[in-house]
Amino acid sequence: MKAVYYNHDYEPYAIQRDRTMKDFLTGKGISSFSFKDQCYFEKLEVCKKDGNPYTVYTPYKNAWLERFTLQPKENFPSEHLLNNLYPVPQSSIALDKLGFLDAVVSFPSKKVDTALFKNYGDTRDYPERMGTSRLGVHLRFGTISIRKLIYHVEPLNATFLNELIWRDFYMMILSNFPHVVGKSFKPAYDQIQWINDAYHTQAWKEGNTGYPLVDAGMRELLETGYMHNRVRMVVASFFTKHLLADWRIGEAWFAKHLLDFELSSNNGGWQWAAGSGCDAAPYFRVFNPVLQQEKFDKSMHYIKTWIPEFGTPDYPIPIVEHEFARKRAIETYKKYLS
Ligand SMILES: Cc1cc2nc3c(=O)[nH]c(=O)nc-3n(C[C@H](O)[C@H](O)[C@H](O)COP(=O)(O)OP(=O)(O)OC[C@H]3O[C@@H](n4cnc5c(N)ncnc54)[C@H](O)[C@@H]3O)c2cc1C
Structure with a gap:
């Protein structure tokens, strides 16, 4: 081997490895x-005039x-160099010996209709529609190139490009602020005493909270390894x-089940x-899961897909x-942050 x-x-474990x-x-x-390949701009390639990293998305974008x-625009054609690679030895360890199992879920296609990119701004928020690309898993495993994708979508849709810039943004945050792994970006938030009720956490993980949009999403995640962004x-x-549960527990659950899991995003x-986090939603803005469902899954197609017992006595209360939980969240955050 030459x-x-x-x-x-940009992940701390990988850097050490x-x-x-x-x-x-x-x-x-x-x-x-080593080379840059996972993102378009890395580390401090896009930074403030004083050389410090951005911490707010819009000026970064x-x-x-x-x-x-x-x-x-850079291209790195390398197909003609593939024969120079070191051949995989016959004796190399089989993937199943390393603990990998065949996936039981189907892998999304790499081919995305131009129409989807063009309509993305109108369709991306509705989980009942196939309005997003499902390319996350390909970006995560490197089966499509971020550069190629950016060159392709940039003339088609600014909103889609924005999402890819969010991905670069979070990789940039991770590489410049590695304390976000395990700790709050804003240290004051580590003062919050989470309730971490075991019964509530389990109900959330299994999709049995009694809030249909939450439950549909959690069940979709368990069954497919995917969940719509909204x-x-x-x-x-x-x-x-609502549950005042530590975000790190939810983060770990997603990391375990998402096929497109990327530590940074x-x-x-x-x-x-x-x-x-940096550039986070202010704590006093609490999503109402019922209104979110009425707005983004009006036909209830999405929730009925994932909750077969929806509308029957078997579905939990x-x-x-909501109103109690909203007020409790705001009071708790205020108490620990003031
Ligand atoms: C709590 C939470 C956890 C998330 N965990 C992950 C994760 O582990 N891995 C991951 O790739 N994304 C994550 N996202 C971002 C986003 O939800 C997914 O990228 C998106 O749902 C993947 O589906 P898609 O490929 O159809 O996305 P599309 O809507 O088609 O977007 C195209 C691509 O843009 C990027 N992108 C889109 N939205 C975001 C975003 N908000 N932040 C960063 N990149 C984005 C992704 O690479 C995505 O594949 C998370 C979002 C939230 C709110």
């Missing part, structure tokens, strides 16, 4: 080279777009605000919902009353 080539990873491997390879006299427009926001808000999404 050299090892790998891509940058790559450092250990690099030292090991150096010790064996093997060169190693504006600076990202400015740099994107000015910088020539529903992710609602279930995360419900967990942290998952952590960013959870801290956004809990209010503890709400485990907390």
Whole structure:
């Protein structure tokens, strides 16, 4: 083996792992080279004028777009180099020996209709419609290139591009503020004493809270390894605000079950919902899961898909009353943050 080539990873465990491997390879006299590949702009490539990282999305996005427009588009055709790769030895360990199992759920297609990208702004918020790309899992495992996707969608839809910039934003936050793994971005939020009621947490995990949109989302996650973004926001808000449960427990549950799990976006999404993150929803804004369902799943197609017993006596009554829970969340947050 002449050299090892790998891509940058921004997760603390991966950084440590790559450092250990690099030292090991150096010790064996093997060169190693690493490159940016997981995101479009990394680390401090897009930063404030004083060189510090952004912590608020909108100015970051504006600076990202400015740099994107000015910088020539790069392509790295490498297909003709594939024969240079070190062949996988016959004796290499089989994946099942490493603990990997065949997936029982279907893998979303890499091909997305141009119409979906074009209509994305109008359809993306409605879980009953197939209005989002389902490309998260491909981006997560590198089976599509983020650069290629950005070049493809940029002329088609600014809203879709925004979402890809959110992904870069959260990777940038993770690499510049690694304390977000396990701790609140805003330290004051670590003062909050969460209730962490075991019965409520279990009901949430299994999709038995009595709030149909929350339950449909949690069941979709368990059955498919996917959950629609709008529903992710609602279930995360419900967990942290209505149940006053520690966002790290919800984050870990998502990490275990989401096929598109990415530490940076998952952590960013959870801290956004809990209010503890950079550029988070203010704590006094609490999603009403009933109104969210009336607005985004009016036909109830989504909830009926995932809750077969919906509308029968078998479906549970709400485990907390909305108005009580909303007031309790606001008072609790106020108490620990003031
Ligand atoms: C609590 C919570 C946890 C989340 N956990 C993850 C996670 O582990 N992995 C993950 O990739 N996304 C996560 N997201 C962001 C978002 O929900 C998913 O990226 C999206 O639902 C994936 O479905 P899609 O591929 O159809 O997305 P589309 O709507 O088609 O968007 C295209 C791509 O843009 C990116 N994207 C979209 N929205 C966001 C966002 N808000 N933040 C960052 N990137 C975004 C994703 O790469 C996505 O695949 C989370 C959001 C919340 C609120």
